[in-house]
Amino acid sequence: MKIAFVGKGGSGKTTLSSLFIRHLADRRLPVVAVDADINQHLGAALGLDDEEAAALPAMGAHLPLIKEYLRGSNPRIASVDTMIKTTPPGEGSRLLRLQEDNPVYDACARTVTLDGNAIRLLATGPFTESDLGVACYHSKTGAVELCLNHLVDGREEFMVVDMTAGSDSFASGMFTRFDMTFLVAEPTRKGVSVYRQYKEYARDFGVSLKVVGNKVQSEDDLDFLRDEVGDDLLVTVGHSDWVRAMEKGRARPFAELEEPNSRALRTLHEAADAAYEQRDWERYTRQMVHFHLRNAESWANARTGADLAAQVDPSFVLSEDLQAGVPQPARPTPQPA
Numbered sequence: 001m002k003i004a005f006v007g008k009g010g011s012g013k014t015t016l017s018s019l020f021i022r023h024l025a026d027r028r029l030p031v032v033a034v035d036a037d038i039n040q041h042l043g044a045a046l047g048l049d050d051e052e053a054a055a056l057p058a059m060g061a062h063l064p065l066i067k068e069y070l071r072g073s074n075p076r077i078a079s080v081d082t083m084i085k086t087t088p089p090g091e092g093s094r095l096l097r098l099q100e101d102n103p104v105y106d107a108c109a110r111t112v113t114l115d116g117n118a119i120r121l122l123a124t125g126p127f128t129e130s131d132l133g134v135a136c137y138h139s140k141t142g143a144v145e146l147c148l149n150h151l152v153d154g155r156e157e158f159m160v161v162d163m164t165a166g167s168d169s170f171a172s173g174m175f176t177r178f179d180m181t182f183l184v185a186e187p188t189r190k191g192v193s194v195y196r197q198y199k200e201y202a203r204d205f206g207v208s209l210k211v212v213g214n215k216v217q218s219e220d221d222l223d224f225l226r227d228e229v230g231d232d233l234l235v236t237v238g239h240s241d242w243v244r245a246m247e248k249g250r251a252r253p254f255a256e257l258e259e260p261n262s263r264a265l266r267t268l269h270e271a272a273d274a275a276y277e278q279r280d281w282e283r284y285t286r287q288m289v290h291f292h293l294r295n296a297e298s299w300a301n302a303r304t305g306a307d308l309a310a311q312v313d314p315s316f317v318l319s320e321d322l323q324a325g326v327p328q329p330a331r332p333t334p335q336p337a
């Protein structure tokens with residue numbers, strides 16, 4: 001299952017991602033955690049010290065390796081240079097699984113142990129001033145998007161992505177790549193304005209979006225969120241002393257998280273589970289093709305000097321029944337009836 005945490009800067013995306021990851025790890029479920037946020041803090045929220053967090057490999061720096069691996073022997077992708085973040089998989093491509101060893105994880109992932117349970121952590125690498133609001137080809141999250149588009153994940157295994165609700169994720173189509181998107185909102189006008197913008201983009205693509213209220217302190221806060229987001233409000237989280245203790249460097253075992261917050265995490269887990277029934281791999285594949293064609297036309301054809309529409313394999317549909325790690329076999333091209 002692919003789960004995103006998005007929201008305004010400072011709303012608590014990283015905090016809630018890290019708590020959800022701890023919750024899943026506590027249930028011994030396989031997790032690949034991905035830090036794709038502008039401020040790379042997920043490692044620290046998962047208990048890494050400054051030195052360990054700084055030593056995390058940057059996916060952005062391994063983009064050529066990631067592309068080379070995923071491209072496999074796909075004849076529609078002439079070279080790694082013409083592979084962009086939206087290039088979809090097809091015949092000859094290699095796919096990824098959450099639970100496997102592969103060169104991408106070898107290069108980019110680090111194992112983090114949470115109360116005795118190991119998970120994998122990936123990070124895009126720090127964003128610089130020049131990454132913000134720049135053209136798509138510089139996108140730091142391109143490596144994550146490629147991985148999402150080549151991932152064949154099943155039930156009860158999770159990729160959890162901590163990311164920014166920035167314009168970049170709308171242009172690329174990244175915002176459509178998840179089974180469930182948790183939008184973290186504080187009970188403020190700015191907090192819910194990001195929700196409205198996201199909802200607007202999400203509507204046309206059938207994105208499953210739920211709001212998680214954070215730092216909700218009073219009945220008035222709750223009323224405000226209910227008024228502003230209605231049925232999209234899934235659950236709220238209050239101030240957590242457990243989180244604050246961790247910020248002070250006095251981390252406590254996950255079992256000591258406040259009960260209302262543990263309950264909120266169970267609600268998130270249930271919502272993520274329920275999203276499995278909504279899965280539609282054909283739609284998922286169609287949307288990645290849609291955004292690829294859009295990116296090809298708007299900048300990538302000019303940038304690469306190739307017609308990137310030709311990268312689309314019309315007979316390919318991503319699905320969890322496909323085998324990862326090996327070049328995908330050819331399929332007969334569907335003939336018009």
Ligand SMILES: Nc1ncnc2c1ncn2[C@@H]1O[C@H](COP(=O)(O)OP(=O)(O)OP(=O)(O)O)[C@@H](O)[C@H]1O
Nearest residue numbers: 009010011012013014015037039215238239240243
């Ligand atoms: N429920 C909570 N209880 C206590 N502290 C919280 C809670 N939620 C968030 N915080 C604190 O608020 C601050 C901002 O949270 P966090 O870093 O998770 O937000 P973010 O949305 O990831 O921010 P950024 O946009 O900077 O990445 C942190 O210091 C975090 O510890």
Ligand SMILES: [Mg+2]
Nearest residue numbers: 014037039041
């Ligand atoms: Mg953050």
